[in-house]
Amino acid sequence: MAEQNKGLRLFNTLTGRLESFTPLDANGERVNMYVCGPTVYDDAHLGHARCYITWDVLFRFLQFSGYKVRYVRNVTDVDDKILNRAKERGELPAELAERNYQSFTEDMAALNVLPPTEEPRATRYIRHMLSGIEVLIAKGAAYITPDGSAYFRVAAKADYGKLKYATQNVEVLKRHLDDLKAGARVEVDEGKESPLDFALWKAVPLSDLNGWESPWPAKGDSKGWGRPGWHMECSAMNHALFGEQIDIHAGGADLIFPHHENEIAQSEAWTGKQPFSKFWLHNGFVNVSGEKMSKSLGNFSTIKKLLTRYDANTIRYFLLTNHYRMPVDFNEEALQAAENWTKRIYRLVKGVLGALKIRQADLIASVAPNARQLEGQEDPAGVFGLFQEAMLDDLNTPRALGVLNAALGNLQLSFNECPDAVETRAHFKAVATIMTQLGFDLAVLFDSSASSVPAEDVRAMYRQITEKNPEQEPGVLLEELVALRKQAKASKDWPQADAIRKHFTDIGLQILDNKDGTTTVEKDGLEIVRV
RNA sequence: GGCGGCAUGGCCAAGUGGUAAGGCAGGAGUCUGCAAAACUCUCACCCCCAGUUCGAAUCUGGGUGCCGCCUCCA
Structure with a gap:
């Protein structure tokens, strides 16, 4: 029984x-x-x-x-x-x-x-x-x-x-x-x-x-x-x-x-x-x-409207930082804090996914579907136990998020030290499992495409920088522009390199130089192109 | 008026008897052409008063403040 x-x-x-x-x-x-x-x-x-x-x-x-x-x-x-x-x-x-x-x-x-x-x-x-x-x-x-x-x-x-x-x-x-x-x-x-x-x-x-x-x-x-x-x-x-x-x-x-x-x-x-x-x-x-929040006060936000401003994981994190029986106060500052958290963990998790070459299908497989499966398995730093303990206590999600943050910290440290270590994978599994069980959607981290940036914006930027009329797809153009900046950097033409960076930031894109010499173009914390 | 809930650092929030998790923001530093990230360090005696106790944010009583339900509402 x-x-x-x-x-x-x-x-x-x-x-x-x-x-x-x-x-x-x-x-x-x-x-x-x-x-x-x-x-x-x-x-x-x-x-x-x-x-x-x-x-x-x-x-x-x-x-x-x-x-x-x-x-x-x-x-x-x-x-x-x-x-x-x-x-x-x-x-x-x-x-x-x-x-x-x-x-x-x-x-x-x-x-x-x-x-x-x-x-x-x-x-x-x-x-x-x-x-x-x-x-x-x-x-x-x-x-x-x-x-x-x-x-x-x-x-x-x-x-x-x-x-x-x-x-x-x-x-x-x-x-x-x-x-x-x-x-x-x-x-x-x-x-x-x-x-x-x-x-x-x-x-x-x-x-x-x-x-x-x-x-x-x-x-x-x-x-x-x-x-x-x-x-x-x-x-x-x-x-x-x-x-x-x-x-x-x-x-x-x-x-x-x-x-x-x-x-x-x-x-x-x-x-x-x-x-x-x-x-x-x-x-x-x-x-x-x-x-x-009420219709008469006119201070309600529809989900559709919220989603144009914040992503689903940010909204979920914001809500789960409060215990479900307590009132939760919606304000820009709190949402901003949630968004900062989300961006931070996106960076980390994306980095891990890339380093460990984890594909979307692998990710699903690496999430434990139930607690029983975890029995007898390695529990890095005891996080599964702590996670369950928190949730068993009247769904104490604020505490569970504390556990998740500890798991993320472990992952970060392990990742910094040796990205491909067995330990890193174990920590990643802990993070992926806890996040999935709390309903965070990690699939968004695989959804990187140049299509999320308006093609016209990219073409306009290309025109400004190269003074050439572009025809290719935005993705290709972005890669060319990154390459241009790389050349400028190589010849220590810092003003030119910075000017290109500024063009990117002007249309809402971030350029990140990675340790391995590659350059990543991101929009809202999500990778668009990596060259 | 009746009933219920909440009160912890700049913001959010754990912690229900042994000297305050975590997140966000901030400060100092390491690293770095720039930018970002990362790393290290740093930032509270828990609304007030009285009581119980060797010891209370945590228990008891009183007070103050805020919120909710009693009307459609998730």
């Missing part, structure tokens, strides 16, 4: 404590994990990046730890925000949702976020939602109002509120309910038995094109018509795909209440089984210069 507890500890919002993670699976092998996915009404922003990168890291680490993970991340493609946005744009809601979903998929891929095992869409589970609501009605946990809407009867769930307050103390819960009732911001809908009750199904007029048939017609109508309440889809998709219980349910901290609390109430009332999810995990928010 497989080891039940692999030493992972996670902070469970359900209990408010750090707990040892063990899956429900009797063999302790399979893990079912559900993450609340995006509502596809707009481009994804940095907040989404933080959320999905966090759970991407968990997904990777669970697999690294030897679990077989089924990771479901839903797509909310029915929602008032989608309808409103579609209306504004004069577009069909389904088209808008599809377009944004594609955009989201691109963003996730660009951020090197692994695709989940499945990505169910809410609109494909309407029927399942309706049948779930019928079960709730039959059990007395839900009721229909005269207009044909369905509400969850919170009074029917004695332990409602357990997620947020993480306590079994009934009195505290009661007080919590009183507080909620007294709260100024609980609106009282027509027909609701209690202000705490929430919609499972919202009736809409038959004339509304964006509706589905329900079994509950409003007074005078021939058939029922409406849309799902906003918590129901997650309960339904979990029920349809996983059954009654799952191991991990995760999402942004803002979802704790009411979304997740209501999901728990629905799902547990539906199946009679609890806990609906053994672990509830929540990531912290992204602030912008100390303020909450």
Whole structure:
């Protein structure tokens, strides 16, 4: 039998404590994990990046730890925000949702976020939602109002509120309910038995094109018509795909209440089984210069926009330097620090890749896919052990990055001393494995081509320096220019050599003279040409 | 108003009882035609007060400040 507890500890919002993670699976092998996915009404922003990168890291680490993970991340493609946005744009809601979903998929891929095992869409589970609501009605946990809407009867769930307050103390819960009732911001809908009750199904007029048939017609109508309440889809998709219980349910901290609390109430009332999810995990928010990032403040950055300025590894490093449950502050200085780090390690890793003649395929092969493979293997400076230790401790990525930096330091030293030593390879494997497990994308280091520099810029520079009209491809021209500078250097014509350097820097290219006599042309830390 | 969280050097951030990891930035030096890289050295008594303890950034109590949730939000 497989080891039940692999030493992972996670902070469970359900209990408010750090707990040892063990899956429900009797063999302790399979893990079912559900993450609340995006509502596809707009481009994804940095907040989404933080959320999905966090759970991407968990997904990777669970697999690294030897679990077989089924990771479901839903797509909310029915929602008032989608309808409103579609209306504004004069577009069909389904088209808008599809377009944004594609955009989201691109963003996730660009951020090197692994695709989940499945990505169910809410609109494909309407029927399942309706049948779930019928079960709730039959059990007395839900009721229909005269207009044909369905509400969850919170009074029917004695332990409602357990997620947020993480306590079994009934009195505290009661007080919590009183507080909620007294709260100024609980609106009282027509027909609701209690202000705490929430919609499972919202009736809409038959004339509304964006509706589905329900079994509950409003007074005078021939058939029922409406849309799902906003918590129901997650309960339904979990029920349809996983059954009654799952191991991990995760999402942004803002979802704790009411979304997740209501999901728990629905799902547990539906199946009679609890806990609906053994672990509830929540990531912290992204602030912008100390303020909450929000549309109303206009201070949010879309992933697409961010990626024009910073590469994916920089964004990931920036996010992972903060523990996932803490708020992270987005500001230029922090991003700049992350970018400097990224550039530094690019230089090192590129140098190693070149010296050891490691190709992309070799790189993948040199990354250990799971911790088990590392057992009994050489662990240079104990970094694998330290890395795992950090990650097992509630995904302590800041600490894990500290370990990575130590591994990078070891690699640098070994590389300086003897690039081709066995030791260097071992250190490199440690670095490559840790980086890959944290979701850094090393493939970008192989993506060197002159095409990333506008051909016109290169031709213009060539014209300035040689006063000749160029015809060749940028790559060839760059090589010629490097050769020209090399000649100038050889004849100690320093002004000319420096002038050429300046021309390169003017169009955003860096010239680096290497120890071995070669010269590298880089753009943003990435090699373009090496002569 | 209710509840939760956080407070460590210029910036970010580990560290939960024994005298402060790491990254970025900065300073000094080595190397170098220039530039870059690399290497060496250097840079904090942990918001305040009181308490527990031989000993606290780390535990307890009080205070101050900041943030979040309670409303769509990742």
